[in-house]
Amino acid sequence: xxxxxxxxxxxxxxxxxxxxxxxxxxxxxxxxxxxxxxxxxxxxxxxxxxxxxxxxxxxxxxxxxxxxxxxxxxxxxxxxxxxxxxxxxxxxxxxxxxxxxxxxxxxxxxxxxxxxxxxxxxxxxxxxxxxxxxxxxxxxxxxxxxxxxxxxxxxxxxxxxxxxxxxxxxxxxxxxxxxxxxxxxxxxxxxxxxxxxxxxxxxxxxxxxxxxxxxxxxxxxxxxxxxxxxxxxxxxxxxxxxxxxxxxxxxxxxxxxxxxxxxxxxxxxxxxxxxxxxxxxxxxxxxxxxxxxxxxxxxxxxxxxxxxxxxxxxxxxxxxxxxxxxxxxxxxxxxxxxxxxxxxxxxxxxxxxxxxxxxxxxxxxxxxxxxx
Numbered sequence: 001x002x003x004x005x006x007x008x009x010x011x012x013x014x015x016x017x018x019x020x021x022x023x024x025x026x027x028x029x030x031x032x033x034x035x036x037x038x039x040x041x042x043x044x045x046x047x048x049x050x051x052x053x054x055x056x057x058x059x060x061x062x063x064x065x066x067x068x069x070x071x072x073x074x075x076x077x078x079x080x081x082x083x084x085x086x087x088x089x090x091x092x093x094x095x096x097x098x099x100x101x102x103x104x105x106x107x108x109x110x111x112x113x114x115x116x117x118x119x120x121x122x123x124x125x126x127x128x129x130x131x132x133x134x135x136x137x138x139x140x141x142x143x144x145x146x147x148x149x150x151x152x153x154x155x156x157x158x159x160x161x162x163x164x165x166x167x168x169x170x171x172x173x174x175x176x177x178x179x180x181x182x183x184x185x186x187x188x189x190x191x192x193x194x195x196x197x198x199x200x201x202x203x204x205x206x207x208x209x210x211x212x213x214x215x216x217x218x219x220x221x222x223x224x225x226x227x228x229x230x231x232x233x234x235x236x237x238x239x240x241x242x243x244x245x246x247x248x249x250x251x252x253x254x255x256x257x258x259x260x261x262x263x264x265x266x267x268x269x270x271x272x273x274x275x276x277x278x279x280x281x282x283x284x285x286x287x288x289x290x291x292x293x294x295x296x297x298x299x300x301x302x303x304x305x306x307x308x309x310x311x312x313x314x315x316x317x318x319x320x321x322x323x324x325x326x327x328x329x330x331x332x333x334x335x336x337x338x339x340x341x342x343x344x345x346x347x348x349x350x351x352x353x354x355x356x357x358x359x360x361x362x363x364x365x366x367x368x369x370x371x372x
Contacts, residue, residue: 003030003338008171009355011069011076012036012053013060013093017126017151018159018187019082019110020049025164026078027052028329030338034076034347034355036060036069045322045343056347060091068357073098073105075355078167082110085120095182105180106170110163112154114186126154126187133158133191138198142212142219158190213264215239221270222247222261225300226278233300234278234286246295250286251277 008031027033058065113119140147163185201207238247307318
């Protein structure tokens with residue numbers, strides 16, 4: 001595939017969560033990603049993070065499967081794995097085994113807790129990793145339990161995105177030194193890094209410890225979501241004074257009590273007042289009314305509505321592959337744009353030839369990966 005990463009070879013040890021998402025982003029940008037799967041892994045068109053791959057089924061516990069994986073690693077620029085610490089070493093596919101014959105290899109490791117530390121070997125999921133970062137504590141409404149923010153903060157923001165940055169940084173460094181290295185990406189570390197702004201605000205006294213008490217966590221009336229008369233919601237982010245003035249104009253509010261925008265003691269009352277106002281019209285009526293105002297509002301869209309929004313349609317933010325609507329690659333490149341993503345496919349002899357390997361393979365058809 002064309003794109004800024006065209007020519008880059010990535011070997012992915014198939015798994016779940018952030019490692020496949022990282023591999024998807026590299027594939028979206030033009031890298032040739034070869035995903036090693038279990039022999040019994042079926043093709044799944046609904047596995048959006050698994051798109052744009054060639055898949056090869058290997059039994060890594062067998063000497064033959066391991067030898068082929070090592071041969072592939074010897075030809076790869078990047079290897080990505082997302083197992084608990086020690087798993088790849090037990091398979092004899094760890095950094096020592098893979099990087100000795102290929103010292104230029106960048107070996108990306110994605111875990112929840114990191115490769116070291118008292119929790120390194122412990123089980124966990126996104127919500128656990130962001131819990132120790134401080135991020136989960138801050139998300140939710142007052143006097144309620146913390147709210148899981150899907151698995152966006154740990155798996156994808158703190159995990160996949162940080163691993164991707166690490167891999168690309170190591171790739172740049174390799175262009176100077178000629179040497180690869182190991183990237184130890186932990187979701188708990190990444191979630192903490194994503195919270196940098198809030199640690200700074202807390203240290204300066206500008207962030208209160210309780211949930212829903214601050215202007216970015218739902219505490220403020222001017223930065224919140226409101227239910228409309230049709231049961232749908234609208235998002236409001238009128239933080240700066242000029243946008244706040246436009247919000248009051250939009251809502252036909254001239255009450256003097258709204259003049260103290262940053263007086264925290266007023267926020268609960270003003271939120272209640274705004275909630276009553278937004279209940280007077282439907283979500284789409286509010287959006288139509290806001291046309292021409294610089295007010296920082298947007299409709300809260302569900303999965304089926306988002307692809308149909310005019311802004312998303314204009315930018316082709318969503319695409320369809322094998323009947324599955326999904327987000328298009330991001331960001332956009334002016335000189336080296338990538339192709340549209342494609343469905344994952346079984347490995348072919350041509351692909352293996354590009355990697356310098358020509359083992360015997362079997363295939364029962366396009367939905368059945370080559371088995372080795």
